[in-house]
Amino acid sequence: MNHFDAIVIGSGAGGGVMAYRLAQMGLRVLVAERGRYEDPTQFEHDELAMIPRIYKHGGLQTTADNDVAIMQGCTVGGSTVINNAIWLRANLDTVLPAWKAAGAELDRAEIEAAYAQLEQLLHVTPIRPYDPSNPLNEASSGAKTFLDGAAALGMEATMLHHNRKACIGCGWCNYGCRYNRKLSMLVTTIPWAEQFGAYVLDKCQNLTIRWKKESDGKLRAEGIGFTRHGTFHTATADRIVVSAGAIGSSALLLGSGITANGQVGKRFHALGGVLVAAQMPYVADGFDGIGLTTVLDSDPGIVIESFFAPPGAFSITLPGWFATHIERMEQYRYFAQAGVMVPTPPNGTITLDKKGNTKINLKFERDRIGLMKRGIRTLADLYFAAGAVAVFPGTFRHLDLYHPNDFERLDRLVQGPDDLTLGSAHPQGGNTISRDPAAGAVNEQFCVHGFRNLFVADASLFPANIVANCQATVMALSWIAANHVAKT
Ligand SMILES: Cc1cc2nc3c(=O)[nH]c(=O)nc-3n(C[C@H](O)[C@H](O)[C@H](O)COP(=O)(O)OP(=O)(O)OC[C@H]3O[C@@H](n4cnc5c(N)ncnc54)[C@H](O)[C@@H]3O)c2cc1C
Ligand code: SF4
Known part of the structure; x- marks a missing residue:
């Protein structure tokens, strides 16, 4: 009974879509997930309770030098449970040529068709603009501040699209939606896959992939071994799909002795940056509504999006020490906030140290x-x-901006990564696609080079940064990958 047509490891954007598609095509699927299978109605509006419950490493994952905090989910549904549900297609005019240069020539029409199907399934619509006279706003007032500021500068800013339905704008998306209004994998593709007969096993610890070399020299993935509630289990399958996310998938492959000729763990990159808080002369109550709603059309290489968080997360990103920090936090209701994100080139690595711990070099x-x-x-x-009245970029040293003339201090005080509180929710790469086995871990059919039946479907596939929020493109690639997996 422990043999399956397919095992999918991880249940986030990539794994959730993969499990649904394979189960719908009639395959007997096992989803093996490290995090817990949560009942969304039991999610609490309590940051200290939720972060250790559904964030990877309790929200404390950082790069090896501790310069960059990297947020990911660890729960059935993966990062989609904690994300901001922004649905942004990648700019394929720039992304596909960059991927092609890396040896990954993907079919544009196929990606666009996958986006369109997912948008239908996940109820993707534009976020409604903030209206001060409407007590049932989705967006927080920060959206209006952002749009007003952009308009005053003559710049273009727009409301983003999202995968929510009947959102009540409570503002707690980063801690799981207890009202099932955010259409994460936890409440969509995972239960849909179960309806088609898939088995979802949570709390699978210390998972490794078992594989062997066949007489013709090709490699075959045979199954997985893992510990659950202290007992060791195994399961076998005709195909295995690794969807443990950027970082997790490279670590899992390396921990299973799978290197794809040294390509696994290479070309890791991220879209990340810093938050900037602005103290307004009026009560803004930025927490009251969806935090991430608008995007600025500025430099093509910089992503600027409005954002707001409940008080715990906000306090971590608000600069200032001791009494200064307390005084600023007392003004919490007066703040608007937004993030500046830039892409890194694909030259980071994911490695394992001697004890098997993951090292993120970025x-x-x-x-x-x-x-x-x-x-x-x-x-x-x-x-x-x-x-x-004041703008506070996320710096370690005092850098309070009261006037555009203060920018000279920004140039002087911010010289390197140590000067900013850097973070990323968009890690990418590590098992990148390339038809050249010397330039990527995975071929254009999403199969690990050298293997017959071991696939990858998650953000680790991206050969170059998509310079956009990642979930839509992860899901679209997984949608396409499922066709290759099914016909193996
Ligand atoms: C706070 C936050 C906000 C975000 N907001 C947005 C947004 O608004 N819009 C957007 O487009 N993107 C957003 N993102 C990013 C987006 O959610 C991710 O890019 C996307 O979910 C990545 O999909 P994935 O399948 O690669 O990984 P994930 O969704 O992270 O799923 C990986 C899964 O694999 C599991 N796993 C890992 N290792 C193992 C193992 N060894 N064994 C078993 N299971 C394992 C993990 O527990 C996890 O459930 C956000 C991310 C975060 C963290
Ligand atoms: S803002 Fe909407 S989607 Fe987010 S947690 Fe609240 S109800 Fe759910």
Whole structure:
């Protein structure tokens, strides 16, 4: 009974879509997930309770040098349970040529068709603009501040699309939606896969992939071994799909002795940056509504999006020490906030140390910091144009901006990654696609080079940064990958 047509490891954006598609095609599927299978109605509006419950490493995952915090989910549904449900198609005009240069020539029409099918299934619609006279707003007032500031500068800013239905704008998306209004994998593709007969096993610890070399030299994945509630289990399958996310999938492959000729764990990259808070002269109550709602059309290499978080997460990103920090937090209701994100080149690595612990090697080099400073200036300009009394970029040293003339201090005080509180929710790469086995871990059919039946379907596939929020493109690639997996 422990033999399946397919085992999918991980149940986030990639794994959730893969499990649903394979089960729908009639395959007997096992989903093996490290995190817990949560009942969403039991999610609490309590940051300290939820972060250890559904975030990877309790929200404390960082790069090896501790410069960058990297957020990911660890629960059935993966990062889609904690994400902001922003649905952004990648700009295929720029992304596909960059991927092609890396040896990954993917069919544009197929990706667009996958986006369209998913948008239908996940109820993707534009977020409604904030209206001060409407007590049933989805968006927080920060959306209006952001749009007003952009308009005052003559810049274009737009409301984003999202995969929510009948959202009541409670603002707790990053801790799981207890009202099932965010259409994460936990409440869509995973239960849909179960309806088609898939088995979902949570709390699978210390999972490894078992594989062998066949007489013709090709490799075959045979099954998995893992510990659950202290007992060791195994399961076998005709095909295995690794969807443990960027970082997790490379670590899992390496921990299973699978290197794809040294390509696993290479070309890791991220879209990340810094948050900027703006103190407004009025009560903004930015927490009251969806936090991430608007995007600025500025430099093509910089992503600037409005954001707001409940008080715990907000306090971590708000600069200032001791009494200064307390005084600022007392003004919590007066703040608007937004993020500046820039892409890193695909030159990071995921490795395992001697004890088997994952090491994330990723740097925001000087040119990336320069780009970030340009984004911070744009954002500060935007908030001053909207009437902000002060702007606080996420720096370690005091850098309170009260006027655009203060920008000289930004240039002086921010020189490198140590000067900013850097974070990323969009890690990518590590098992990148390339038809050349010397330039990527996975071929254009999503199969690990050298293997017959071991596939990857998650953000680790991206050969170059998509410079956009990742979930839509992860899901679209997984949708396409499922066709290759099924016909193996
Ligand atoms: C706070 C936050 C906000 C975000 N907001 C947005 C947004 O608004 N829009 C957007 O487009 N993107 C957003 N993202 C990013 C987006 O959610 C991710 O890019 C996407 O979910 C990645 O999909 P994935 O399948 O690669 O990985 P994940 O969704 O992270 O899923 C990986 C799964 O694998 C499991 N796993 C890992 N290792 C193992 C193992 N060894 N054994 C078994 N299971 C394992 C994990 O527990 C996890 O459930 C956000 C991310 C975060 C963290
Ligand atoms: S803002 Fe909407 S989607 Fe987010 S947690 Fe609240 S009800 Fe759910």
